[in-house]
Amino acid sequence: MGANTVEIINEISEKLQKGKAKEVTALVAEALEKGVSPESILNEGLISGMNIIGEKFKRNEAFVPEVLIAARAMNEGLKVLRPALAGAGVKPLGKAVICTVKGDMHDIGKNLVKMMIEGQGIECIDLGVDVAPERVVEAVKESGAKIVCLSALLSTTMMGQKDVIDALKAAGIRDQVKVMVGGAPVTQQFADEIGADCYTLDAASAAQAARAFFEE
Amino acid sequence: MSDNMTAPQRFKAYLSGMPVDRAPVIEWAPWWNLTVERWLKDGLPVDCAGTEALQEYFGLDKCLQTCVDCRTSSTPGAPGPGLGIMEDEADYDIKIRPTLFPDPPAVISEEHYKYLANTHERGDTLHFFTVEGFFWYPRVMFGIENHLYSFYDYPELYKRMCDEYAEWLISVFRYVFSRFKFDFMSFAEDMSYNSGPMISKELFDEFLAPFYKKVIPVIHEYGVPVFIDSDGDITMATDWYASVGADGMFPLERQAGVDVSLYIEKQPSMAFIGHFDKMCMKFGEEAMRKEFERILPSMLKGKVISSVDHQTPPDVPLEYYKIYVRLFKEYAALVRHNDGGIQPCPVFKTPEGKQDNDQP
Secondary structure: OOHHHHHHHHHHHHHHHOOOHHHHHHHHHHHHHOOOOHHHHHHHHHHHHHHHHHHHHHOOOOOHHHHHHHHHHHHHHHHHHHHHHHHOOOOOOOEEEEEEEOOOOOOHHHHHHHHHHHOOOOEEEEOOOOEOHHHHHHHHHHHOOOEEEEEOOOOOOOHHHHHHHHHHHHOOOHHHOEEEEEOOOOOHHHHHHHOOOEEOOOHHHHHHHHHHHHHO | OOOOOOHHHHHHHHHHOOOOOOOOOOOOOOOOHHHHHHHHHHOOOHHHOOHHHHHHHHOOOEEEEEEOOOOOOOOOOOOOOOEOOOOOHHHHHHHHHHHOOOOHHHOOOHHHHHHHHHHHHHOOEEEEEEEEOOOHHHHHHHEHHHHHHHHHHOHHHHHHHHHHHHHHHHHHHHHHHHHOOOOEEEEEOOOEEOOEEOOOHHHHHHHHHHHHHHHHHHHHHOOOOEEEEOOOOOHHHHHHHHHOOOOEEEOOOHHHOOOHHHHHHHOOOOEEEEEEOHHHHHHOHHHHHHHHHHHHHHHHHOEEEEEEOOOOOOOOOHHHHHHHHHHHHHHHOOOOOOOOOOOOOHHHHOHHHHOOOOOO
C-alpha cells in the first residue's frame, strides 16, 4: 500500500472510532475513487476501527454510546462500500442468526452484539426480540447461518436459550451451527449446563468469538 | 429482637455513624409478583400479598416507597417496550414539553400525606421518596437505544431537558419535604450493567453531574439522605456519584460482581443498601448463613444495610424466606457500631442534617 492509501485507510479507522459517520462515508468514497481496494478499506479501515473500539470497550475505555456510534459509522461506510465489495467478489465471512429469546423484550445487548459482529464482516440476520425457538430454526434453515446468537436479560427468560438449543436438536440441525449465549444473568456455568458452544461476557468478545468460529 | 430505637431513629443513627440497637432489617424493593404467586401456593395468607402486608407478615422493619415523575396523564405513552416518546427538539418542544411538570402540590395527594404522617408516627416505618435520575429520565424520553445516541446526536437538547427537569425537581423537593420529611430518597438510574457503567466518566461529568450538583444540595438542606438506585456493576459509578454528593447506593448486585467490602474502603462516607446474593436463597439455611457471614464484616465496619440484592426470585420457597428473615435478624443484632470510627453520610455532616429527625 502506498503512503496515501495507508493515510486514508488510517483516517477511516480513526473517524470510525469517533463515530463520525458522515466523514467515514466521504472517506470511503474518496478511497474508492483513488483506487484503494474495497477489501483493504473493509479490513484495514472499517473492521480494524471496530476492533480497536471493541478492545477499548472490553477494557472499559470506551462505553456503549461510543460503540453504538462507531458501529453506526461502520454501517454507513459499508453502504458506500458494499457495491464495490460485490464487484470485487468479496463475500461476507459468513452468516449469523441473532435474537432475544421468547418472553424477553430487551434488545440493547442484542443490538450491540449484532453491530459488533457485523463489524467483523459477518452478515447478521436479526430476528428481533421475543423470538420463538421455531422461528430461529426456520431462519437457520432459510439462511444457512453457521452461528446462532441468543440474548436474554432476565433470569426468568434465560431458559429460552435452552429451548432454542432443544429446538435445533429436534430439527436435526444442532451440529450445523455454533450457539452463542449472553446477557446479564447468563454465566459460563449456565452456558455449559444448557449445552451452548460459547458464552462471552461482552459484545466485543462475542464478535471475536464469532469471527474465530468462521476462521476455524 | 428487642428494639430501643424507632425505625427512623435507627436508620438516621446508622447513616450518621452513631451507635444503634441493631442494624435495620429492611427490604427496599417490593416483592416480585411471580415470587408472591409462588408463596401464595406455599401457604402465604391471601391478605398478606401486598408490600406493606408482607413486611408486616415477615416482621421486617417497614420500608415504603413513594414515587413521582414529571409526566402527566396528557403525556404520550411509549409505543412499545424500550421505545421513547420523542425523537428530537421539535418533538420535545411541541409534543412533550407542554404535558410535563405538574405543579408540586399535585404530585402527592393529601390522602397520601396523611398516610405518610400516620405510619411514620408509629415509628416502625421508613419512608423513601423516589424520582427518576438524570440518566433514567432522558432514557424514558428518548427510548433505550436512542438515549445512548443522544449524548452525541442531541447533546444540547439532553442538557436542556435535564436542566428543566432539575428545576422542576427542586420545586417538588421544596414543597414535598416541607410537608413530610422522608427518611431517605432515591434517584432511579440503572446506568450500569454487568460489565460496568453504560457511559464514560466524561459523559457522566458533562451530562449528569451538573444536574446532580444542582439538586442534591437542596435535598440536603432538608436533611434527607440521597441514594442512587443503579443495578449492575457500580464499582466505577459509585465514585462518580460520590463526587456529586450522593450519600449511598443500592442494590449492589452480587451477580454483577459487586463487592461491598471494597466500596466501604474507597467511599467511607457512603452508605450501601442491598448486596445479599438473591441467588443463594434457594439453597437453604446453610447457604444463606454463609452469605450473611460474608457481609457481616462490612456491616460492622461501615454503613452497610444488608438486603436482598434486587428482589427474591420465585424459586425461593416461603419457608426459606422465613429462614432468611430469621437469620437477617440474628446478624442485624450483632451490629451496634459502638466502637465509633464510622464516618457519617455527607448529609449528616451539614447543620441541617445534624438536626433531629422531626417532621415539619
